[in-house]
Amino acid sequence: MTDNRNAPSSISLEHDTPELAETYDRTSDRQFEHGKILVASLNPKPGEHVLDVGAGTGRLAEHVVSLTGPSGRVVAVDPLPLRVELARKRGQGRFETQVAQAEDLSAFPDASFDVVYLNSVFHWVEDKPRALAEARRVLKPGGRLGLNTQNPDRPHELRQFIAEAIAVTGLPFSAAEVQPTVGVPQAELEPLITAAGFSNYIGTLYSFTDFYDGVDALIASSTSSSFGNFLAVLSPEQQARLRQEIERLIETRRTPEGFRFTRHLTFATARA
Numbered sequence: 114m115t116d117n118r119n120a121p122s123s124i125s126l127e128h129d130t131p132e133l134a135e136t137y138d139r140t141s142d143r144q145f146e147h148g149k150i151l152v153a154s155l156n157p158k159p160g161e162h163v164l165d166v167g168a169g170t171g172r173l174a175e176h177v178v179s180l181t182g183p184s185g186r187v188v189a190v191d192p193l194p195l196r197v198e199l200a201r202k203r204g205q206g207r208f209e210t211q212v213a214q215a216e217d218l219s220a221f222p223d224a225s226f227d228v229v230y231l232n233s234v235f236h237w238v239e240d241k242p243r244a245l246a247e248a249r250r251v252l253k254p255g256g257r258l259g260l261n262t263q264n265p266d267r268p269h270e271l272r273q274f275i276a277e278a279i280a281v282t283g284l285p286f287s288a289a290e291v292q293p294t295v296g297v298p299q300a301e302l303e304p305l306i307t308a309a310g311f312s313n314y315i316g317t318l319y320s321f322t323d324f325y326d327g328v329d330a331l332i333a334s335s336t337s338s339s340f341g342n343f344l345a346v347l348s349p350e351q352q353a354r355l356r357q358e359i360e361r362l363i364e365t366r367r368t369p370e371g372f373r374f375t376r377h378l379t380f381a382t383a384r385a
């Protein structure tokens with residue numbers, strides 16, 4: 114398999130479309146399920162104030178509302194207006210929504226939240242020190258931070274297959290250009306988080322097994338969860354060639370339940 118360590122990549126917030134946002138809302142059960150694990154580790158209590166950074170279409174924020182109750186406050190922010198709009202419709206006033214990026218939480222005063230979390234978001238954030246400094250600033254003293262991130266030392270098996278397909282087709286792009294993310298090696302996460310002023314760091318590597326119906330489900334999931342960054346550098350013809358090669362390669366992963374892949378995420382919690 115081709116090594117798929119993170120190379121310099123460029124994440125764009127300009128590729129999202131109504132269709133991608135809607136597809137993400139419909140196909141993000143994986144993110145929702147591991148998001149519930151992240152939230153459980155932060156234990157939001159009735160009455161607490163919680164900020165969901167990179168909340169996407171608000172599925173997890175809606176779950177958190179059921180934990181913080183009517184006396185609590187849940188705010189869901191995301192830089193993509195189309196996804197914030199879906200979150201706003203979902204919330205129907207039960208949680209707040211706002212267009213904002215992790216690196217700039219200036220809409221919120223210092224020490225205004227008990228819990229801040231980023232679920233399936235940190236590997237998309239390019240200025241991680243700034244995002245962590247902002248999370249630290251808006252957390253009350255002792256407040257809890259939670260995040261999960263891809264780890265380039267333990268790449269998602271699916272990413273490895275795609276990297277292999279890119280190599281086999283001879284497309285003039287690196288795997289990092291075709292599927293850009295900026296994950297954090299496990300060993301770098303604690304120093305990054307503690308440098309932002311957090312303590313009580315706990316990091317845990319989780320592995321999950323996913324099943325996909327086929328190549329199109331797999332591409333739809335990757336494209337919508339990357340808000341259009343996956344495959345964005347390729348022409349439609351190049352995308353078709355890559356799709357064909359991925360379809361051929363994943364045959365080895367066929368099971369009666371679907372095409373089977375394992376992915377790994379580092380979960381981290383810390384206190385402000």
Ligand SMILES: C[S@@+](CC[C@H](N)C(=O)[O-])C[C@H]1O[C@@H](n2cnc3c(N)ncnc32)[C@H](O)[C@@H]1O
Pocket residue numbers: 141144145148166167168169170172173191192193196213214215216231232233234237238239338339340
């Ligand atoms: C895979 S989705 C996760 C959405 C949601 N947290 C969930 O659990 O379903 C990644 C999200 O990260 C957001 N994102 C990307 N860059 C970001 C940044 N710099 N700050 C905050 N959110 C960002 C995207 O807009 C997108 O909604």
